[in-house]
Amino acid sequence: MASSLLRVAFYRVALRRPLHVTAANGIYSYHPPRVGEDPNINMDFHESLITPLPVFPRTIGFEGELKTLKEKEKGDWKSLSAEEQMDLYNMYFSMSMADMCREKDDWKSVLGVISLVVAFSLWLHYFLHTQLLQPYPESCTNPEWAHEVIKKQIQFRANPITGYASMWDYENNCWKK
Template sequence: MANLLLRRALLDAVRVPIGARASSELAKVGNREWVGYGFNGQPNYVDRPDFPLPAVRFRADTPDIKVLREKEKGDWRKLTLEEKKALYRASFCQTFAEFQAPTGEWKGAVGWALCIASLSVWIYMAMKLFVYSPLPASFDDEHQKAQLKRMLDLKVNPVDGLSSKWDYENNRWK
C-alpha cells in the first residue's frame, strides 16, 4: 500500500496539469521546454528510432540557445552550419546514426558466457577425476557381450523382446 502511495505521489509530482498542455505555449519541465506529446505523454526525453520525437528538449534553454531560437524563426539560409548543429544538439542528444550504431556490448556478453562455460567444463573434469569412482567392470565390452550371450541362452522375453530377434538354429540375428 505504501509503495502504491509513493508511486502515485511521484507521478503527481512529475505530471504537468492538462490545462498547461492545452495552452498555446507549451509548459516548461524544469528548465526544459515541453515540445510535444512524446511516446507516452509524459515529459521525458528518450532517443528512440520507432518514435523519434521526444516530449521535451534535451537541454535547458541558455541565453545562447534563446538567441539562436529567435534567429531560427527567420530565414534558415542565414544560419551557419555551426548554429544549425547547436540548435539540433539543444533539442536532441544524438543523431539517428549515433544512437543506432552498434555498441559492442555483445562482445562482453559472449566473453563472459565462454568464461563460464570453460569454468564449468573444468569443474566437470575435476569432479570426474577426483570425485567419481571408476565405472564398474560390467561396462567393459567383453562383460556386455557375456551378458548378452547369457540373456540369449536363458531365452529372456522370447515373445517380443531380445530373444525374439535371435535365430537359435543359425546362431545369428534375424
C-alpha cells in the first residue's frame, strides 16, 4: 500500500506537466511543433490514472476528415460507425482506462539487466581467481592445518573465556560436554 501511495505522489509531483493557461480567457498558449511531430497534437496534453480527464483535448486543429467528423459529432451519434466513434475518442484521449490500468512490462527489462550484471560479476570473479590472483594459501584450505591451529590455541590457553580453550577440559584431556 505504501508503495502505491508513493507512486501516486511521485506521478503527481514529478511527472505532471504544468498547464499553460492564460488567466484572461482560459485559452492555452500555443507552442510551435517540434520537427517531425504532428502540429495538430497538443504538446501540453497529459492523462494518467491520477488525471484521467485532461483539461484540454489531445488534438488542437482539425483538418480534412477530422473536420467532417467533428461536424458529424454534433448530430446523432447513432449515425456514426464504430470506427468513427473511435476516431472521435482518439481526438480527445490518447489511452483508454483499460490501457491506463494495464500493468507495465518494465520489470522484465529490469530483471534482464540484473541478470546481465550478475552474470558479468560471476564471470569476473571466476576470471580473477583462475587467471590473475594467486591460489588461496594452504592455511585457509587445508583442514589439517586448521586442526593444528586449534591444538596450539588449546595448548597456549588462548582466549580462555569464549574461545576453544573455554571448551576444552584440561583435566580429562577432551572436549567439555
